[in-house]
Amino acid sequence: MSKILVIAEHLDGKLNPSTARAVSAAVAVKSEAVDVLVLSDKVGPLAAEAAKIEGVSHVLTIARVENAHPLAAILAPQIAKAAAGYSHVLAPSTTFGKDVAPRVAALLGVAQVSDVMSVEGSHAFKRPIYAGNAIINVEADPSHAVVATIRTASWPAANSGNNSAPIEALNVEMNLPTHTRFVELKQGKSDRPDLQSANKVVSGGRGVGSKENFEIIYKLADKIGAAVGASRAAVDAGYVPNELQVGQTGKIIAPELYVAIGISGAIQHLTGIKDAGTIVAINKDAEAPIFEIADIGLVGDLFKLIPELEQAIG
Known part of the structure; x- marks a missing residue:
């Protein structure tokens, strides 16, 4: 039977929802056990949070001062050592993973399986290629451990609250690399929902016209309690920072509602929203590719349509 180790992603003392999505994928393998590994300098609250995720058998922790920041060069040797005896090591397909x-x-001397979107067997998976235009079947060698990243947009987050998995501290004695060091973390601060885990997202594209005009996107998002996203064209034009970019080279998301405003719908952008529930497109170009995948389409001037929408919402 397989035994799976899920690497927990966290920031500022809280688990990222991507961890619970990776657990869902692990449960789909139908393994003997699904354990979560937490690496930090302060593991207590994180381990307690991970222990509540349904489907988790055990929570393993490695507490070292070097783990205060998620540096791959520091974490990887510890994970590899902790992975002894496990058939699978899974991480979310986020920047961290x-x-x-x-x-x-x-x-571990194995080939990685990337962006797992479905589990077909203990060592058989499906993953997207060619910007999501094709799906391939991948079979990993069952004689070696499987290291895979999980396409979080393709998996629901495992429920949390009804589980109480035991927590065990691991003592990993090893000399860690010193060639990589943490300098600082710069990230945008916002009261809006996190883009990768939000149920509703409002995105703007080049058609919005300017950084100043992007306020209309923020206003609509705040009106409906949505996160804000953007196309690469809007990011490249300097309308918004790159952490808002949605698409193949940005964030892959799966909100219940996605509103694309002034976005033509390049294939690289559509790749990032393939798993969205309802897609609403607003564009003055009736021939824009975005309308081919939109559930609801509005053709017209966004600066006239959005105020009318806000008025209708109330």
Whole structure:
């Protein structure tokens, strides 16, 4: 039977929802056990949070001062050592997971499976290629450990609150690399929902016209309690910071509602919203590709349509 180790992603003392999504994928493998590994300098609250996720068998912790910041060069050797005896090591396919998982795979001497979107068997998976235009079947060698990243947009977050998994501290004795050091973390501060986990997202594109005009996107998002996103064209034009970019080279999201405003719908952008529930498109170009996948489309001037929408919402 397989035994799975899920690497917890966290920031500022809280688990990222991507961890619970990775647990859902692990449960789908139908393994003997699904354990979560928490690496931090202060593991207590994080371990307690992870223990509540349904489907988790055990929570393992490695508490070291070097783990205060998620540096892949520091975390990977510890994860590789903790992975002894596990058939699978899973991490969310986020910036964190894409950074640390390849190092873990290299240390274990295996090829990584990326962006798992469905589980077909204990060592068989489906993943997207060609910007999501094709889905391929991947079979990993059952004689080696599987290291994989989980496409979080394709998996629901496992429920939390009804579980109480035991917590065990691991003592990993090793000399860690010193060539990588943490300098600082710069990130945008916002009271809006997190883009990657929000149920509703309002995105703007080049059609919005300017950084100043993007206020109309923020206003609508706040009106309906949504996160704000953007196309790469809007980011490249300097309308918004790059952490709001949605698409192949940005964030892959799966909100229940996605509103695309002034976005033509390049394939790279559509890749990022393939798993969205309802897609609403507003664009003055009736031939824009975004309308081919939109559930609801409005053709017209966004600066006239959005105020009318806000008025209708009340």
